[in-house]
Amino acid sequence: MSDAIDELIQEIASKNGMAVSRDDPILVLHTINTRLLEDSARAQQVMLDSFKEELESITHRWGGDAKEKAERILNAALTASRETMAKAMQESAKATAEAVTAEVDTALRRVRSQLQDVKRIAVFNIVAGVMAFAAAGIVLFASLSL
Numbered sequence: 001m002s003d004a005i006d007e008l009i010q011e012i013a014s015k016n017g018m019a020v021s022r023d024d025p026i027l028v029l030h031t032i033n034t035r036l037l038e039d040s041a042r043a044q045q046v047m048l049d050s051f052k053e054e055l056e057s058i059t060h061r062w063g064g065d066a067k068e069k070a071e072r073i074l075n076a077a078l079t080a081s082r083e084t085m086a087k088a089m090q091e092s093a094k095a096t097a098e099a100v101t102a103e104v105d106t107a108l109r110r111v112r113s114q115l116q117d118v119k120r121i122a123v124f125n126i127v128a129g130v131m132a133f134a135a136a137g138i139v140l141f142a143s144l145s146l
Contacts, residue, residue: 004034 005022008030012020020026 005030 005027008027009020009022012018012026
């Protein structure tokens with residue numbers, strides 16, 4: 001500190017052309033001013049450290065909040081996607097079932113019409129068989145009566 005005061009005394013002497021001693025009131029004022037500046041600098045450093053901690057805390061909290069919001073948005077998107085997929089699968093299953101039902105109905109109609117044709121042919125075969133049996137009976141009866 002005495003080096004700073006000696007430098008100040010030399011500076012005052014060189015710039016102002018005045019000799020100042022160590023017990024001069026102007027140097028007391030300089031010492032007080034220097035002390036106030038140091039105290040002020042320490043207080044500002046404490047406030048800056050406190051502000052830095054507060055900013056770090058806020059930044060950390062914002063990071064957590066942002067992460068939570070992102071997770072909520074992602075979960076909501078996943079839920080919506082699952083619901084959409086389930087709905088699409090239900091609609092697809094319903095459409096497939098309707099298509100299969102239509103195909104089966106069409107196939108059954110064809111089978112029914114073929115069965116009706118088979119029934120008609122069977123009836124004609126039975127009638128033809130009865131007629132052949134009757135003809136054979138007539139031939140047998142005619143050959144016995146002769």
